[in-house]
Amino acid sequence: MIKRAVLIVLDSVGIGELPDAADYGDVGSNTIKNIYMNVENFCLPNLEKMGLLNIVGNEDINKNHKFTGTVAKCNEKSKGKDTTTGHWEISGLVLEHPFPTYPKGFPDDFINEFEEKVGRKTIGNYPASGTEIIKELGKEHVDTGNLIVYTSADSVFQIAAHEDVVPLDELYKICETARALLQGERGVGRVIARPFTGTEGNYTRTGNRKDFSLIPPHDTMLDYIKNSGREVYAIGKIEDIFVNKGITRSNHTKNNKEGIEATISALKEDFEGLIFTNLVDFDMIYGHRNDVEGYAEALKYFDDKLPEITANLKDDDVLIITADHGCDPTTESTDHSREYIPLLVFGKNIKENNNLGIVDSYASIGKTILDIFKIENHIEGTSFLGNILN
Template identity: 50%
Template sequence: MLVCDSFGVGDAPDAAAYGDAGSDTLGNCARAVGGLRVPALEGLGLGYLTRIEGVAPRAEPGTAHGRLTERSAGKDTTTGHWEMAGIVLDRPFPLYPEGFPPEVIEPFERAIGREVLGNVPASGTEIIERLGAEHLRTGRPIVYTSGDSVFQIACHVDVVPLETLYEWCRIARGILVGEHSVGRVIARPFEGEPGSFRRRPERRDFSVPPPGPTLLDRCLEADVAVYGVGKIRDIFAERGLTEAVYSDSNDHGIDLTLGYLRRPGPALVFTNLVDFDSKYGHRNDPQGYARAVEALDGRLPELIAALDGGVLFLTGDHGCDPTTPSTDHSRERTPLLAAG
């Protein structure tokens, strides 16, 4: 199961209710750059799912294709992955368009022994650039949210050690319960100097646990190994996994996936490739997004060749159209491409 984070193929029927009418991550991205060159994805039937410049509507024998429409409320990573694994949410996770209320922020500040900066919805790169210098001077963590149900904590690695940042996230996770059960608390370490801050790859997500058994749990019950690559272990709160490993990039995630595919015995390899979303979708960078899609396409033949009688399912968890003014996720249909 290969989840290309934010691979949207056109607005969902209820997209207007989320402010996302007209979103089409792959289609709009292709138009913005003059077309995509993705022969492997084309052969899997991607061109049938939405109009993508440069991608013909065709499919090779032995493949299958379709579009998925999310039943759950919401358009976030946790909701999308949980639904793939059999959990449908009737209510979305809470959002905080005005920032987090005192009953959340004040106990968090008391627990970590310092006040926070920010506490507003923001783009991660923008708020780090805006408040990073003050964070360096004061040591106060940058707390922010977005259009998704997230409590994000950004800290410079020279000011707050990674393990301290992770502990602060665990503290926040313990506070964010009940009506404030956000989908994820996210550690956002960064480095560099004012004017040239850079995110570090040691991001960690602290998710609320799934409310019931998932496909991963059922696989383990059936003596099928489950290997998680990327942030899968975080999304499922480390449940239902035989083994899991973080990845540093899309290419690294594919390398790790290939390693698991070569192991003997029946297995589900569940991989999240996050670069599409985190590096390009949220940063409104269609050129970078297009390059990442084409790079993935170049590696798909390796993955298919390594299946050894298995099946590849390629999909997405939501959209994140880099051509719209918003930097948030978009409520879109997602692809289901299969080969093997």
């Protein structure tokens, strides 16, 4: 009997363009494979041993015929390619309509109301790279106190502010105000606080980022597990993505290292339920900056830590490694990419050398976890539990 599921989301580590990638401008995107193809002597021996390159589409770079887990790649049914959409679908909530995006910036009536409510003017209000816009507008912000607001190809309203100009508590309250305003037809997936420090020419974003998501409109996998009396331990930005809904405790780690260590620490505890971890660095630090080498090093770091993670699994644990979308650093785009996500399942009770091919929805992950716990539910997705147990 499996008592605990460990779900690790490698944020943005996609594994090949989805059939509708052209609709999103993402033809040719394949985050994992393109890193293998562009980084000399790149390898991830522990993930490969678990079956990473046995996933459909990697036949030409695969060197292992036997692997220790069950693998697949998952199709995304929801419309979109952002963090909230991906995590919600993993947890059984498929969105029929995408969150709104603002390629020309947010409308004047919203900006005017926002400025009036927060008591500060804004600058920017266009799609931009977060690191580039603080280079462009950082000095003006510091000189005037005006908030830097911007968006991207994703459904986000981002607010950048220097921590010495706008204290974190104020910035978070400003984001809460924006979140309250951005509902209904303007209900973007996330409002994001983007604090930074430093001086002109050397502005640096800090680890105090905070996401303010919409509240999931229906119960997800998390709610069902919590309501069954089990633990739902959220690590990283999971608590932000789900607005604490369905979560029993959380550890808001700020980077991959902290997230991995918190996961290992949680594994050493004795409880039943779900450990749900998001490792954000792949996306936030490397994918959006097209830093191929940095992305590769982050993957190697996780791969190096994977044996410590698996060594701390109990016999009645199951480990699931996946992603929430792509963010291929080898393409011209600095935005997320519309991709399949990898699925690697490992544990004493899980079949080895088992390839499920293509799973029809991210939501099948959540459905399967609920089946593991024998929890009746009404989330979307088709369970693959019967195909992975020894």
